[in-house]
Amino acid sequence: MTPSPTPRPRSVLFAPGNRADLIAKLPRSGPDAVVLDLEDAVPSGPEAKAAARTVTRDAARDLIAAHPHLAVFVRVNAPHSPFFEDDLGVLTPELAGVVLPKLESAADVRLVAEALAGRGLSLPVMAGLETGAGVWNAREILVPPVRWAYFGAEDYVTDLGGQRTPGNVPVPNLEVLYARSRVALAARLAGVPALDIVVTRLGDEATFREDAAQGRALGYAGKLCIHPAQVPLAHEYFGPTDAEAGRAR
Amino acid sequence: MTPSPTPRPRSVLFAPGNRADLIAKLPRSGPDAVVLDLEDAVPSGPEAKAAARTVTRDAARDLIAAHPHLAVFVRVNAPHSPFFEDDLGVLTPELAGVVLPKLESAADVRLVAEALAGRGLSLPVMAGLETGAGVWNAREILVPPVRWAYFGAEDYVTDLGGQRTPGNVPVPNLEVLYARSRVALAARLAGVPALDIVVTRLGDEATFREDAAQGRALGYAGKLCIHPAQVPLAHEYFGPTDAEAGRAR
Amino acid sequence: MTPSPTPRPRSVLFAPGNRADLIAKLPRSGPDAVVLDLEDAVPSGPEAKAAARTVTRDAARDLIAAHPHLAVFVRVNAPHSPFFEDDLGVLTPELAGVVLPKLESAADVRLVAEALAGRGLSLPVMAGLETGAGVWNAREILVPPVRWAYFGAEDYVTDLGGQRTPGNVPVPNLEVLYARSRVALAARLAGVPALDIVVTRLGDEATFREDAAQGRALGYAGKLCIHPAQVPLAHEYFGPTDAEAGRAR
Ligand SMILES: [Mg+2]
Ligand SMILES: [Mg+2]
Ligand SMILES: [Mg+2]
Numbered sequence: 001m002t003p004s005p006t007p008r009p010r011s012v013l014f015a016p017g018n019r020a021d022l023i024a025k026l027p028r029s030g031p032d033a034v035v036l037d038l039e040d041a042v043p044s045g046p047e048a049k050a051a052a053r054t055v056t057r058d059a060a061r062d063l064i065a066a067h068p069h070l071a072v073f074v075r076v077n078a079p080h081s082p083f084f085e086d087d088l089g090v091l092t093p094e095l096a097g098v099v100l101p102k103l104e105s106a107a108d109v110r111l112v113a114e115a116l117a118g119r120g121l122s123l124p125v126m127a128g129l130e131t132g133a134g135v136w137n138a139r140e141i142l143v144p145p146v147r148w149a150y151f152g153a154e155d156y157v158t159d160l161g162g163q164r165t166p167g168n169v170p171v172p173n174l175e176v177l178y179a180r181s182r183v184a185l186a187a188r189l190a191g192v193p194a195l196d197i198v199v200t201r202l203g204d205e206a207t208f209r210e211d212a213a214q215g216r217a218l219g220y221a222g223k224l225c226i227h228p229a230q231v232p233l234a235h236e237y238f239g240p241t242d243a244e245a246g247r248a249r
Numbered sequence: 250m251t252p253s254p255t256p257r258p259r260s261v262l263f264a265p266g267n268r269a270d271l272i273a274k275l276p277r278s279g280p281d282a283v284v285l286d287l288e289d290a291v292p293s294g295p296e297a298k299a300a301a302r303t304v305t306r307d308a309a310r311d312l313i314a315a316h317p318h319l320a321v322f323v324r325v326n327a328p329h330s331p332f333f334e335d336d337l338g339v340l341t342p343e344l345a346g347v348v349l350p351k352l353e354s355a356a357d358v359r360l361v362a363e364a365l366a367g368r369g370l371s372l373p374v375m376a377g378l379e380t381g382a383g384v385w386n387a388r389e390i391l392v393p394p395v396r397w398a399y400f401g402a403e404d405y406v407t408d409l410g411g412q413r414t415p416g417n418v419p420v421p422n423l424e425v426l427y428a429r430s431r432v433a434l435a436a437r438l439a440g441v442p443a444l445d446i447v448v449t450r451l452g453d454e455a456t457f458r459e460d461a462a463q464g465r466a467l468g469y470a471g472k473l474c475i476h477p478a479q480v481p482l483a484h485e486y487f488g489p490t491d492a493e494a495g496r497a498r
Numbered sequence: 499m500t501p502s503p504t505p506r507p508r509s510v511l512f513a514p515g516n517r518a519d520l521i522a523k524l525p526r527s528g529p530d531a532v533v534l535d536l537e538d539a540v541p542s543g544p545e546a547k548a549a550a551r552t553v554t555r556d557a558a559r560d561l562i563a564a565h566p567h568l569a570v571f572v573r574v575n576a577p578h579s580p581f582f583e584d585d586l587g588v589l590t591p592e593l594a595g596v597v598l599p600k601l602e603s604a605a606d607v608r609l610v611a612e613a614l615a616g617r618g619l620s621l622p623v624m625a626g627l628e629t630g631a632g633v634w635n636a637r638e639i640l641v642p643p644v645r646w647a648y649f650g651a652e653d654y655v656t657d658l659g660g661q662r663t664p665g666n667v668p669v670p671n672l673e674v675l676y677a678r679s680r681v682a683l684a685a686r687l688a689g690v691p692a693l694d695i696v697v698t699r700l701g702d703e704a705t706f707r708e709d710a711a712q713g714r715a716l717g718y719a720g721k722l723c724i725h726p727a728q729v730p731l732a733h734e735y736f737g738p739t740d741a742e743a744g745r746a747r
Contacts, residue, residue, distance in 0.1 A: 132437040136388070139634070160437045160468030168466035170420045170459070171668045175466035178430030181676030188630040188658045210668070217666035217673035219658030381686040385637070409686045409717030417715035419669045419708070424715035427679030 008193045009033040009071065010222040010238035011231045012126075012150070016041035017074070018052035023059040026070075029228035030235075033071040036060055038087050039078070039101050049083045057090045064094050073126060075099035079108050079115075088119055097124040097147065102155065104133035106140040113145050124148075126195070129186075130155035135179045142190035150195035150224055151176075151183040172210060173197070184219040193221035202227045212237035257442045258282040258320065259471035259487035260480045261375075261399070265290035266323070267301035272308040275319075278477035279484075282320040285309055287336050288327070288350050298332045306339045313343050322375060324348035328357050328364075337368055346373040346396065351404065353382035355389040362394050373397075375444070378435075379404035384428045391439035399444035399473055400425075400432040421456075422446070422463060433468040442470035451476045461486035506691045507531040507569065508720035508736035509729045510624075510648070514539035515572070516550035521557040524568075527726035528733075531569040534558055536585050537576070537599050547581045555588045562592050571624060573597035577606050577613075586617055595622040595645065600653065602631035604638040611643050622646075624693070627684075628653035633677045640688035648693035648722055649674075649681040670705075671695070671712060682717040691719035700725045710735035 009032035015022040017038040026034040036059060042052040056074060064072050072094075076087035078101050091098055100112055109127070116123060125145045129138050130152025142149055153176045157164045162175055169175050180197065187194035196215030199208045208230055212223055216237045223234040258281035264271040266287040275283040285308060291301040305323060313321050321343075325336035327350050340347055349361055358376070365372060374394045378387050379401025391398055402425045406413045411424055418424050429446065436443035445464030448457045457479055461472055465486045472483040507530035513520040515536040524532040534557060540550040554572060562570050570592075574585035576599050589596055596619075598610055607625070614621060623643045627636050628650025640647055651674045655662045660673055667673050678695065685692035694713030697706045706728055710721055714735045721732040 132434050136434060136438055157466070157468070160433060161470065162433070162468035163466045165466070168462040170463075171672070174420070174426065175463075177672065178427060178434070178676060184658060184660070185630050185634060185676070189634055213666040214668075214673075217655070217661045217663070219655070219660035221659065381683050385683060385687055406715075406717070409682060410719065411682070411717035412715045414715070417711040419712075423669070423675065424712075427676060427683070 008221045009148075009195070011225050011234040012073075012195055012222060013225045013228065013231055014041065014075070016052075017056040017059075018042050018048070020055050020059045023056075023063060025228070026063065027067050029231035031225065031228075031231045032222065032235075033073060033096065034063070035073045035075050035099055036063075037075045037099075038083070038090070039075050046082075049077070050086070053087065053090050060090070060092070060095065071096035073097050073099050075101060078102040079111050085115070088115055088121075091116075091119070091121055091123060093121060093123070095123055097126055099126040099128065099150075101128035101152070102131050102134060103127045103129065103141050103146075104131055105137050106143070109141055109143060109146060116145070126150060128152055128155075129183050131159040132156070135182055138183055138186035139189060142186055142192055146190070146192060148193050148195060149183060149187045149190070151180050151197055151220075152224075153180070153197040154200065172207075173214060180215075181218055188219060194219065196220035196223045198224045198226055199230065200226070203229070205229075205233065208233050209237070257470045258397075258444070260474050260483040261322075261444055261471060262474045262477065262480055263290065263324070265301075266305040266308075267291050267297070269304050269308045272305075272312060274477070275312065276316050278480035280474065280477075280480045281471065281484075282322060282345065283312070284322045284324050284348055285312075286324045286348075287332070287339070288324050295331075298326070299335070302336065302339050309339070309341070309344065320345035322346050322348050324350060327351040328360050334364070337364055337370075340365075340368070340370055340372060342370060342372070344372055346375055348375040348377065348399075350377035350401070351380050351383060352376045352378065352390050352395075353380055354386050355392070358390055358392060358395060365394070375399060377401055377404075378432050380408040381405070384431055387432055387435035388438060391435055391441055395439070395441060397442050397444060398432060398436045398439070400429050400446055401473075402429070402446040403449065421459060429464075430467055437468060443468065445469035445472045447473045447475055448479065449475070452478070454478075454482065457482050458486070506719045507646075507693070509723050509732040510571075510693055510720060511723045511726065511729055512539065512573070514550075515554040515557075516540050516546070518553050518557045521554075521561060523726070524561065525565050527729035529723065529726075529729045530720065530733075531571060531594065532561070533571045533573050533597055534561075535573045535597075536581070536588070537573050544580075547575070548584070551585065551588050558588070558590070558593065569594035571595050571597050573599060576600040577609050583613070586613055586619075589614075589617070589619055589621060591619060591621070593621055595624055597624040597626065597648075599626035599650070600629050600632060601625045601627065601639050601644075602629055603635050604641070607639055607641060607644060614643070624648060626650055626653075627681050629657040630654070633680055636681055636684035637687060640684055640690055644688070644690060646691050646693060647681060647685045647688070649678050649695055650722075651678070651695040652698065670708060678713075679716055686717060692717065694718035694721045696722045696724055697728065698724070701727070703727075703731065706731050707735070 011031040012033045013031035014035045017036045036056045077083035124147035126148040127146045199211050222238045260280040261282045262280035263284045266285045285305045326332035373396035375397040376395045448460045471487045509529040510531045511529035512533045512535050515534045534554045575581035622645035624646040625644045697709045720736045
């Protein structure tokens with residue numbers, strides 16, 4: 001397995017896998033890693049997913065060619081989804097890794113590892129822990145080829161039948177504190193960096209800052225970002241990169 | 250096992266098993282389920298428990314006859330209490346289920362299942378997770394015939410030697426957030442609805458609303474209620490019943 | 499194993515193991531237990547540790563002679579540290595017990611038990627759970643000869659790569675609520691008293707009170723104290739000793 005160029009990304013910026021225009025702009029905000037998303041950002045029908053694959057394949061190739069030092073990931077659909085196998089066809093060895101949403105068990109990780117190996121790929125995996133099973137089984141899921149984890153609050157709460165309306169709890173994110181803390185702890189035990197929850201309220205800098213401070217306190221290494229404006233904020237809270245810290249020594 | 254008429258109760262209203270007058274009034278507030286309680290609501294002596302059994306047996310029969318569509322449960326005393334075996338004598342196949350407080354292990358569940366089978370009963374069980382062991386072992390306890398779970402905050406905190414004085418924590422229920430979150434998660438994994446903590450401050454609508462909103466956010470399906478006025482409030486927060494949702498489709 | 503004189507200490511007051519003057523003053527504030535610390539309070543070099551051992555050995559002997567009813571502990575360095583074996587040379591049967599920081603597994607506990615037995619000592623152990631592994635594996639660590647547990651928030655957060663800056667979270671200690679709750683629960687299952695986190699802000703009585711109230715709510719038996727002024731405050735929040743409660747009956 002080749003060592004990743006971003007062992008501990010402070011920011012992981014997503015763009016829809018079917019939007020070549022947005023993908024091309026991903027590097028502008030200076031994120032530590034970028035993700036071309038074939039899952040949540042693309043409508044769930046077979047045609048939409050197929051079209052997005054074509055866009056993502058070409059856009060990823062162009063992005064890597066233009067920015068050889070940028071860590072480019074593709075997020076495929078979950079292992080038990082009908083899109084998983086075809087999504088794998090988009091992956092190439094030039095990627096920094098593949099993002100796997102909704103991993104739920106050690107068996108899921110083996111399935112993913114075997115599917116990658118079957119295509120001659122040895123990409124490291126960023127594992128999405130964002131269901132009840134994923135959070136409960138976090139410890140057994142965070143094994144090689146998994147090299148990063150992220151916690152997805154929206155999907156987690158949906159899976160539990162809960163509600164993520166801010167007014168429901170007296171303190172932001174209290175409804176996911178147990179799961180968010182458990183994922184940070186499991187990631188520490190596995191020795192992999194954990195990426196913190198998405199802030200869905202775009203343009204609300206105060207909420208992003210509050211949220212990033214919480215994630216930093218809990219031990220997260222960085223944040224999933226869904227808008228370029230979130231990237232510099234994430235870098236404020238998640239400190240210097242390993243490289244910067246090295247230079248400072 | 251017969252399917253329960255209330256797979257996902259928004260409200261579970263309790264009445265003391267020794268109070269025929271209160272039991273008869275249970276349906277008035279329109280709860281999704283009712284419980285005739287032989288445990289906490291009845292003093293702990295053998296005579297008091299014996300007297301309550303007689304009241305409960307007759308009152309449950311009358312209630313079911315008068316309200317054939319109401320889901321009527323009886324809460325017996327805990328499996329290792331001296332009252333458990335005699336309490337089982339009250340149960341009949343007409344009940345919607347039996348509530349088992351303070352379940353602590355898979356062995357407890359087997360003991361209960363065998364005791365019910367020994368009496369020719371196949372009632373589904375609502376499991377009380379309200380001790381340290383119950384919360385820790387939640388995952389292994391929530392197996393058939395368990396079909397619902399509830400989290401009991403007062404008993405849990407007592408068992409841990411903690412304190413449930415509201416002023417102790419800066420945010421309501423913070424002292425049970427770990428356990429309350431863990432039970433909601435374990436219930437999700439087991440595929441059973443979880444019922445949220447009792448609000449003991451009667452007549453305090455604001456506290457009940459705040460508490461219900463928290464429970465809803467965490468993924469609970471409904472609330473244990475100890476006063477009829479809590480029932481309509483619970484229904485506000487825990488959404489439409491499955492049947493209503495079905496009609497709306 | 500001899501029964502400890504302080505089965506449930508409300509306060510455990512620390513002094514640096516290299517400060518004979520502070521050690522001699524430990525009894526003044528009336529703590530339920532005291533700890534002569536060879537770990538965090540002593541610089542990490544071999545000479546500093548060696549010098550502290552001499553001071554601690556003599557000071558512990560004098561303290562026990564002058565205060566035969568005081569529960570005196572020594573905190574050694576962690577089992578896998580280079581100081582552990584030599585630290586054991588300080589221990590004597592007259593101590594109330596030995597404090598082991600950063601225990602992480604059942605194997606660590608066996609290693610400690612064997613090391614003590616190898617020196618003919620049968621001291622009970624106060625286990626520090628203050629790393630990711632310690633908190634995750636709490637249940638298996640809290641077995642004999644462990645007879646008390648403590649949760650260390652500063653070390654825990656450091657180990658997770660988090661931050662303990664109060665402003666990061668909207669409510670004090672939210673970044674450790676999961677771990678602090680889990681340790682209290684694991685201690686309850688093991689039947690051992692749990693000691694709550696250190697308050698590092700000396701002279702800030704309000705913060706200590708708030709912190710103690712939280713710990714009490716969660717089920718902790720008492721608090722680790724690092725200043726004599728914290729001892730009477732701890733006793734306010736953690737109620738009567740077993741002996742006092744016995745007299746009151
Ligand atoms: Mg998602
Ligand atoms: Mg109870
Ligand atoms: Mg320490």
